[in-house]
Amino acid sequence: MPHTKKITVTLETLVSLAKRRGFVxxxxxxxxxxxGFWDYGPYGVELVNNIKQLWWRAMVYExxxxxxxxxxxxxxxxxWKASGHIDSFTDPLVDCKSCGARHRADxxxxxxxxxxxxLALLLKDKPCPKCGKKTLTEPRFYNMMMKTWVxxxxxxxxxxxxxxxxxxxxxxxxxxVRETTRSKIPFGIAQIGKAFRNxxxxxxFIFRVRELEQMEMQYFISPDMxxxxxxxxxxxxxxxxxxRVGLAKDNLKWHEHGPDxxxxxxxxxxDVYFNFPQGFKELWGTHNRTDFDLKNHIRESGKDLSYFDExxxxxxxxxxxxxxxxxxxxxxxxxxxxYNEEEVNGETRVVLKIDVxxxxxxxxxxxLSKKPELSKLSRxxxxxxxxxxxYNIEYDETQSIGKRYRRQDEIGTPYCVTIDFESLExxxxxxxxxxxxxxxxVKIDKLAEYIKI
RNA sequence: GCGGGAUUUGUAUAGUGGUAAUAUGCCAGCCUUCCAAGCUAGAGCCGCCGGUUCGAUUCCGGCAUCCCGCACCA
Numbered sequence: 001m002p003h004t005k006k007i008t009v010t011l012e013t014l015v016s017l018a019k020r021r022g023f024v025x026x027x028x029x030x031x032x033x034x035x036g037f038w039d040y041g042p043y044g045v046e047l048v049n050n051i052k053q054l055w056w057r058a059m060v061y062e063x064x065x066x067x068x069x070x071x072x073x074x075x076x077x078x079x080w081k082a083s084g085h086i087d088s089f090t091d092p093l094v095d096c097k098s099c100g101a102r103h104r105a106d107x108x109x110x111x112x113x114x115x116x117x118x119l120a121l122l123l124k125d126k127p128c129p130k131c132g133k134k135t136l137t138e139p140r141f142y143n144m145m146m147k148t149w150v151x152x153x154x155x156x157x158x159x160x161x162x163x164x165x166x167x168x169x170x171x172x173x174x175x176x177v178r179e180t181t182r183s184k185i186p187f188g189i190a191q192i193g194k195a196f197r198n199x200x201x202x203x204x205f206i207f208r209v210r211e212l213e214q215m216e217m218q219y220f221i222s223p224d225m226x227x228x229x230x231x232x233x234x235x236x237x238x239x240x241x242x243x244r245v246g247l248a249k250d251n252l253k254w255h256e257h258g259p260d261x262x263x264x265x266x267x268x269x270x271d272v273y274f275n276f277p278q279g280f281k282e283l284w285g286t287h288n289r290t291d292f293d294l295k296n297h298i299r300e301s302g303k304d305l306s307y308f309d310e311x312x313x314x315x316x317x318x319x320x321x322x323x324x325x326x327x328x329x330x331x332x333x334x335x336x337x338x339y340n341e342e343e344v345n346g347e348t349r350v351v352l353k354i355d356v357x358x359x360x361x362x363x364x365x366x367x368l369s370k371k372p373e374l375s376k377l378s379r380x381x382x383x384x385x386x387x388x389x390x391y392n393i394e395y396d397e398t399q400s401i402g403k404r405y406r407r408q409d410e411i412g413t414p415y416c417v418t419i420d421f422e423s424l425e426x427x428x429x430x431x432x433x434x435x436x437x438x439x440x441x442v443k444i445d446k447l448a449e450y451i452k453i
Numbered sequence: 454g455c456g457g458g459a460u461u462u463g464u465a466u467a468g469u470g471g472u473a474a475u476a477u478g479c480c481a482g483c484c485u486u487c488c489a490a491g492c493u494a495g496a497g498c499c500g501c502c503g504g505u506u507c508g509a510u511u512c513c514g515g516c517a518u519c520c521c522g523c524a525c526c527a
Contacts (some may be wrong), residue, residue, distance in 0.1 A: 016465075019464075030500095032518060033500090033515085035518065084527075100501080144527070199526070201524085205519090263477085347489065349489085366487095368486055369485075398479090399489085404489090406489050416487095416488095422486085424500070
């Protein structure tokens with residue numbers, strides 16, 4: 001048995017592995033990169049797809065009252081007006097360098113303008129209202145939303161935004177989905193998709209980025225279900241992370257948002273924190289958004305989104321419990337959790353102990369030698385397995401068998417199938433398991449059946 | 454956004470005012486019938502833009518990116 005070393009994976013180790021093995025590359029690397037943007041390589045995209053598939057299965061396929069959605073990244077800007085994303089971020093602000101307080105520049109200047117130059121002039125030598133020191137920064141706009149223009153003309157009326165979260169378009173589609181699925185409350189809408197935020201400083205590899213992918217589910221409930229459903233979705237999150245993804249419980253902990261910490265929409269918020277290389281940080285949030293979102297959309301759009309309960313003959317605006325997790329963060333958590341170094345024959349073996357369902361490559365077909373007769377049979381085994389399964393399989397005949405095992409270990413391939421000279425006689429192959437390194441002789445005919453994914 | 458550090462081949466590092474090396478990885482051949490073996494051969498690197506200089510990967514400036522601390526994270 002391999003001997004597991006006690007190691008704490010550093011961010012450097014993770015970044016280096018991710019690059020070396022083709023999980024994550026810097027976006028536009030040959031041009032010096034772009035802060036906050038990353039590309040997923042051949043194994044990265046497999047892992048990401050598997051994560052999304054696992055989540056979609058647990059969330060949409062296994063919950064009869066939850067439906068999928070894939071909405072546009074660019075929406076009518078009124079949506080972001082209603083959600084509060086535009087208002088909170090179109091005001092000029094100043095920071096105090098001494099006490100860190102942030103103030104509305106136009107309020108401090110006593111003038112209703114958004115002309116930065118004018119404000120800068122007026123605020124020159126103004127003291128901070130909080131600490132009294134004259135250490136205010138120049139006024140600036142802090143809009144985290146990425147801006148674009150719709151149509152060929154770039155003017156005020158054509159301004160639009162890349163969505164800063166996927167939730168918004170779930171709310172605006174609430175009635176469409178309810179109607180077309182003939183749903184009664186409670187029911188949910190799930191979506192996986194990209195969102196964009198102009199983070200001030202992207203950090204920690206793929207943890208804080210400007211282009212991110214979210215897996216979100218918004219659950220529509222009556223006001224009296226808040227407590228019960230909030231608990232239900234917290235439990236779902238914990239079970240998914242520990243049971244489905246297989247993250248170590250030691251690496252997970254709950255964090256409850258205090259009143260100052262909560263987003264503008266949330267009445268209660270619990271995050272699951274994961275023990276990333278840079279420390280325990282937010283991975284998955286469960287928030288009670290109350291009726292905040294639909295009420296705002298009712299007000300802004302003028303459309304009645306209230307719900308009439310046939311059973312109780314009551315009408316109300318649905319409340320919402322949100323379950324939201326980042327795909328990139330999940331990937332980073334999976335890699336961190338799975339990373340192991342072991343001592344084998346005096347050498348270090350790097351092995352990713354990823355759950356079989358998430359592994360980028362499920363099976364590697366490895367002829368013991370490059371001899372034509374072995375290559376031929378190995379190709380046949382490969383083709384046969386590819387045709388009878390629907391998972392990712394790799395073929396590799398370069399270098400020694402030991403080296404190929406190590407390569408597969410490093411990307412977390414759970415099964416290596418070796419074809420040797422005896423296979424030519426007995427139509428059987430050796431299946432080597434990643435974690436235990438144990439080997440089992442299996443008939444080629446029974447291979448697909450033997451490998452349980 | 455502020456302060457600090459870093460940037461040399463796929464990765465990890467050494468080094469130099471006269472354009473570079475080690476390990477590993479990769480690749481080819483031989484050998485090898487199960488855990489990074491060996492031998493031989495090969496490809497591959499000074500982040501970008503300026504300045505100083507006869508000459509810059511090296512010195513200087515700017516930028517970019519990454520990492521660390523703070524702030525930010527609605």
